[in-house]
Amino acid sequence: MLKKHNSIEPDSWEFLRKHTAARIALGHAGVSLPTKELLAFRLAHAQARDAVYSELNKEKISTELSEIGFDYLFVKSSSVSRDEYLKNPNSGKKLDQEFLQKLKQFPSSYDLCFIIGDGLSAVAVNEHSVAVINLLSLKLKKQNWSIAPIIVSEQTRVALTDEIGNLLNANIVVMLIGERPGLSSPDSMGAYITYHPKPGLTDERRNCVSNIRPDGLSYSFAAEKLFYLLTEMNAKKISGVQLKDRQEGLFLG
Amino acid sequence: MYKHTVGSRTYSFQSLKELLAKATPLRSGDQLAGLAAESYEERVVAQMKLAELPLKTFLEDHLIPYEKDEVTRLIVDNHDAKNFQYISHFTVGDFRNWLLSEEADSTLLSKIKFSITPEMAAAVSKIMSLQDLILVASKCKVITSFRTTIGLPGRFSTRLQPNHPTDDLKGIAASLLDGLMYGSGDAVIGVNPATDNVHATIKIVELIDSVRQKYSIPIQSCVLSHISTTIESIKLGAPVDLVFQSIGGSEALNKSFGINLSLLKEGHQAALQLNRGTTGKNLMYFETGQGSGLSANAHHGIDQQTLETRAYAVARVFDPLLVNTVVGFIGPEYLYNGKQIIRAGLEDHFCGKLLGLPMGCDVCYTNHAEADQDDMDNLLTLLAAAGCNFIMGVPGADDIMLNYQSTSFHDALYVRKLFGLKPAPEFEEWLLKIGIVDANMNLLGKTEGAQKLLNYVKKA
Numbered sequence A: 001m002l003k004k005h006n007s008i009e010p011d012s013w014e015f016l017r018k019h020t021a022a023r024i025a026l027g028h029a030g031v032s033l034p035t036k037e038l039l040a041f042r043l044a045h046a047q048a049r050d051a052v053y054s055e056l057n058k059e060k061i062s063t064e065l066s067e068i069g070f071d072y073l074f075v076k077s078s079s080v081s082r083d084e085y086l087k088n089p090n091s092g093k094k095l096d097q098e099f100l101q102k103l104k105q106f107p108s109s110y111d112l113c114f115i116i117g118d119g120l121s122a123v124a125v126n127e128h129s130v131a132v133i134n135l136l137s138l139k140l141k142k143q144n145w146s147i148a149p150i151i152v153s154e155q156t157r158v159a160l161t162d163e164i165g166n167l168l169n170a171n172i173v174v175m176l177i178g179e180r181p182g183l184s185s186p187d188s189m190g191a192y193i194t195y196h197p198k199p200g201l202t203d204e205r206r207n208c209v210s211n212i213r214p215d216g217l218s219y220s221f222a223a224e225k226l227f228y229l230l231t232e233m234n235a236k237k238i239s240g241v242q243l244k245d246r247q248e249g250l251f252l253g
Numbered sequence B: 001m002y003k004h005t006v007g008s009r010t011y012s013f014q015s016l017k018e019l020l021a022k023a024t025p026l027r028s029g030d031q032l033a034g035l036a037a038e039s040y041e042e043r044v045v046a047q048m049k050l051a052e053l054p055l056k057t058f059l060e061d062h063l064i065p066y067e068k069d070e071v072t073r074l075i076v077d078n079h080d081a082k083n084f085q086y087i088s089h090f091t092v093g094d095f096r097n098w099l100l101s102e103e104a105d106s107t108l109l110s111k112i113k114f115s116i117t118p119e120m121a122a123a124v125s126k127i128m129s130l131q132d133l134i135l136v137a138s139k140c141k142v143i144t145s146f147r148t149t150i151g152l153p154g155r156f157s158t159r160l161q162p163n164h165p166t167d168d169l170k171g172i173a174a175s176l177l178d179g180l181m182y183g184s185g186d187a188v189i190g191v192n193p194a195t196d197n198v199h200a201t202i203k204i205v206e207l208i209d210s211v212r213q214k215y216s217i218p219i220q221s222c223v224l225s226h227i228s229t230t231i232e233s234i235k236l237g238a239p240v241d242l243v244f245q246s247i248g249g250s251e252a253l254n255k256s257f258g259i260n261l262s263l264l265k266e267g268h269q270a271a272l273q274l275n276r277g278t279t280g281k282n283l284m285y286f287e288t289g290q291g292s293g294l295s296a297n298a299h300h301g302i303d304q305q306t307l308e309t310r311a312y313a314v315a316r317v318f319d320p321l322l323v324n325t326v327v328g329f330i331g332p333e334y335l336y337n338g339k340q341i342i343r344a345g346l347e348d349h350f351c352g353k354l355l356g357l358p359m360g361c362d363v364c365y366t367n368h369a370e371a372d373q374d375d376m377d378n379l380l381t382l383l384a385a386a387g388c389n390f391i392m393g394v395p396g397a398d399d400i401m402l403n404y405q406s407t408s409f410h411d412a413l414y415v416r417k418l419f420g421l422k423p424a425p426e427f428e429e430w431l432l433k434i435g436i437v438d439a440n441m442n443l444l445g446k447t448e449g450a451q452k453l454l455n456y457v458k459k460a
Helices: A014-019 A035-052 A058-067 A082-087 A089-093 A097-105 A122-142 A160-167 A219-236 B016-022 B028-032 B040-052 B070-077 B092-100 B106-111 B118-127 B130-139 B169-181 B198-214 B227-235 B251-256 B261-274 B304-316 B338-354 B373-385 B409-419 B425-434 B448-459
Strands: A072-076 A110-117 A150-154 A170-178 A189-195 A206-212 B002-006 B009-013 B157-160 B188-191 B221-223 B243-246 B284-288 B322-326 B359-362 B390-393
Touching: A014 B169, A035 A122, A035 B373, A058 A072, A058 A122, A058 A150, A072 A097, A082 A089, A082 B028, A089 A160, A097 A160, A110 A122, A110 A160, A122 A170, A122 A189, A122 A219, A150 A160, A160 A170, A160 A189, A170 A219, A189 A219, A206 A219, B002 B040, B009 B016, B009 B040, B016 B040, B016 B118, B016 B304, B040 B092, B040 B118, B070 B251, B070 B304, B092 B118, B092 B130, B118 B304, B118 B338, B130 B338, B130 B373, B157 B169, B169 B188, B169 B198, B169 B448, B188 B198, B198 B221, B198 B227, B221 B243, B227 B243, B227 B261, B243 B261, B261 B284, B284 B304, B304 B322, B304 B338, B322 B338, B322 B390, B338 B359, B338 B373, B373 B409, B390 B409, B425 B448
Parallel strands: A072 A150, A110 A150, A110 A170, B157 B188, B157 B390, B188 B221, B243 B284, B284 B322, B322 B359, B359 B390
Antiparallel strands: A170 A189, A189 A206, B002 B009
């Protein structure tokens, strides 16, 4: 009969974990991963996969937006399925015809338009988008910014900003979108800001605030950072690489 | 114009690049570019037509004109016409048969490497099965050296990749130590910096160099910054071992990376002059990957796998220590699922080896690809069978800076155990001396020597 019940060899350098979130000092069974670590990894990947295929929770988002006093409109990109969205990113960069016509009829001319897009993780925006819009819009309203009804968009890539922003004649668009999920961050949200959006812009014309989630960049820091960028953008009339982030120390708090 | 008839139906292919694209096993990137075959039948018909094509065709019909592209000029000007006599009478189909024959042994394959152009390698790979790609690659021996010797028979190396999202030196050191304790790092200790600047690059290079010197570890280091950043670091006196750069198969693609051949030459020369290698002088580290051409809109209507092989023509004139195809990093719009990633990894490894390169592979995927760890286990095992020189070693296979999954230190040990492979001899000797492993490569981990290494980190 075997004497050992536990075949795992732990690592004596677990104390190093405080320096990094990397999966170090996992120990080993033979030369392989211990069962616990194998399954922990598999769970993290499963959560990331679920996030990629998650869908916008329209009921939750619409209720929350109403509660903070915003109108909203649901739209779709030309992607007919998640499969097409993944294989052909361009399909997520333009509006479906029906919604294109709808937006053409929409009242236009705003200082700012928010778009909530599912991107590669709808759970991220289901959880975080309205909270950030709330904090940020409170700051903006004090400065008398006019804000369009919130556009909530399915099968969305960042560049859909340009068509929507152009149709609504928005001075600046902030798109809150689910980022490609990391193994330990299936709900990470990004905010992409574009000044004077119009079709054909490339990514160097946008500014990005990334990793918005409770375990990453908090809602209040994100709102503060976005407010700073929007104010700068509005004053200097540019966005993207030309707009340097000179706000120091914000992330250190 | 190329025509081929099957039954009552005649297929025509307007150009050599169309024929190559249509003959390529299915992948999403070629579909996205509008270059893929439109049916299963058309794909195989294209392969049949391609198999009939004389190898000489590729010397005359350039996929990007000679006058317009410095990579084409490099391929044409470096062609070894003398040794081409061994294969000049072959069609692509004959070439496959010959590669599989006993006559094509390691010595001869190495001798004729510069008589094979990237397009010839790509063409033959398209009609080969996975077992062909594995069998022929396993005959191609490419051995390189700086402070360790990589690619020797019976050896299997790893790049230790201790990335950290903010380049925190303690965070990098923690993952670095974890890797060393698992016997990883004999190909290179290579860090992808979170920010590409001279200051960060120098700090990380100095960190790795201090650990190397303090514990006399036979390793080489690399910070994977842009080559211009590395050149600047060398000018400022940084202890740079290897020079890194991402490269591609067309002049336009390389331009999108901010490089050209002359800049690569400058970086190569700058590092050679430091004369830091002890067992050899191979010091370039290149990364490639199918799909980068389309992604940068610089593919010239060439399918992604053929364009990838043209990057190898760039790599091989610089006698690199390591060439790494980062196969699944680019995402599902280029390689959709595990099946496509696995085939691409084996194609890249085969083509690179046939062209004379020390090929390794970042066996990897992103979370929006239709792939998982089982697919990576497949590719990893197949590459080891094919004689791949090295893979990545990432703590727990989870890169927390680049947000993708690669291979772990445990994965490398699995391969070594399964195939009876050992690390590079210089590194193996160090591992034994310090007591991290025993002679059978079992992990010891708690011996006195290894504890010394740990104590160093505790104090730092």
